[in-house]
Amino acid sequence: MRSPPPPLKNPFFRPKSPFYGLAGLGLALLLGCQDTQPRVYTEVAFKPLAASMPNGPMSGGMGPMAAGGMPAMSAAPVDIKVTWKLPEGWTTKDSANAMRIGSFAATDPDLANSGEIDPNAVDVSVVQLAGDAGGLKANIMRWMGQVGVKMGPEDLEAFIKAAARFKTASGQEGMFVDLTDKLSGDMTQDKTIYGAIVQTKEYTVFVKAMGEMAKVQRQKPIVKAFSQSLRIEGPKS
Amino acid sequence: MSGPLSWRQRVARHPATKAVLHPAITLACLLVLFVLIFFGTLFQADHGLFEAQKKFFGYGWVLIGGFFPLPAASQVIWILSIQLTVMMSLHLQWKISKIGLWIVHAGIMALLVGGFITQMMAVESQLTLAEGEIGHFTTSYNEHEVAFWEAKGDTNSVFAYDATALKPGSQLDLGPYRARIQVRSYYENCDAFTTRATNGPKYLNASGIGMLEQRKPEKEVTQNAPGLIFSLSEAGKPDREVLLYGQELSALPLTLDGKQVFAQLRLKHYPLAFSLRLTDFIKNVHPGTDVPSSFESYADLLENGGSRPVKVWMNNPLRTHGYTFFQASYAQAQGQADKSTFAVVTNPGRVLPYVSSLTVFAGLLIHFLIRLIPFVRRETSV
Known part of the structure; x- marks a missing residue:
């Protein structure tokens, strides 16, 4: 006569039960689903190449330049080293623009003193390019196009002639480009540029401060001092 | 007279075990998978691949035809996996003559494990x-992260939270900087407006954005533009209100714990x-x-x-x-x-489907040969 089977014991609590393995796996999967854990990693910063420029001589008319396009230029790297003295209140920005060798947020002096970050800080860039970078006039017209200012060829000649000159800390001569008193024809522009250009046969270095008119006005003396603090070491002329 | 039953046999005879292993469940699961694949394919045409994957093949419930609820595919596959595991543990006999069946089931298990590894770990x-x-890195198609980093020469030391952690009200520590963010709002998809267009509160933002307005998620999730508003707390400093928008090219410079840190809401970097x-x-x-x-x-x-x-x-x-x-x-x-x-x-599990296929093939072949050889001998002797 067959004896009745002994009462069942819960197999899941046996010491060697596969339940523990499965439970462990399930727990690991559930823990793996936790998504509030931060990720910490190191990455090499991506440096996109500068956009290719159309070949051929730049057109002399206002059309394409007024639209803010880049003049024909060599974006090839130039073997110079540019350093500067960073003004108080400016913070270094991470820039996706590979042509920039320096990118800063120029915080409004009032906010800088309060230790707060200016959400509408003036954008200051330092760019170095080989050769004449498409020419002085072309680049000034490009800047004008970016803020909606238009100027005829004769006025532009006069503007360049009248522009204030300065010397960098390393002795190169440069000129300031002050568009803060230039208004677009329809008077609707909300941004302006104050900058400096240092040009030699081998290279051109641009300093450009762009932002709201009142803020750029306030940054003018600081941008001036910054431009004068440039120290450019590179190929001998 | 047979001896006492082993624990395997006792569990196998338990009504609960029999219920779990009932063939009707297997058939129902296969039928549900068929229905999910069919309707998921139709759903994909109107709502995009990502939404279809999430709704029909993730976790949760799907209303077929708007009224008939079915479990999503991942849950169904879990049920099939559990059935397979229990069945292997309790019913497959430890005999050399059954080695082929063991190999076949191990192969099927490898396929399921591979599926789970892919679901959990594939990027x-x-x-x-x-x-x-x-x-130097790749970016996700549609998953975002809020990243804080310090630039150290050519490298960035990044501390990031996935967007899935950005739930309104949640507080997240910024470990390296002795600071904390409290999420005010996170939008999967939104429009951004410049400060000029609003008279609301001023946020720290690198692009002059002052307001976000939620939008319905796009059919293709890659077209979504997320937005995040959070309060940044740092010991000894007043809280700062920060707005980040997923379409911004510029990162927001911040001073945290005396260090210059950049913040950006961006597609996840790998x-x-x-x-x-x-x-x-x-x-x-x-x-x-x-x-x-x-x-x-x-x-x-x-x-x-x-x-x-x-x-x-x-x-x-x-x-x-x-x-x-x-x-x-x-x-x-x-x-x-x-x-x-x-x-x-x-995908750490990418080779498992190949392993599984070969294993199942090998198991079937072995089982076939094990059955074939006695059959041939018997026929020959007759």
């Missing part, structure tokens, strides 16, 4: 490079174990037509100061360091360098 991302550019420089992209067309016949990317794989040339073209991915690079897309424009886009996949 799909992309890398777009212009000719001459070097890529650092590569090496770098890849695209040297050339070639699109070939069929003679006399503009119809492309092939796309080829030539690149240098940069590692440990050296480089080696690699080629990726259609149906011929580059497999290296656990990554698979597929030729996915390209862009050509007059006057600009060609761009090539790679789909980059890391």
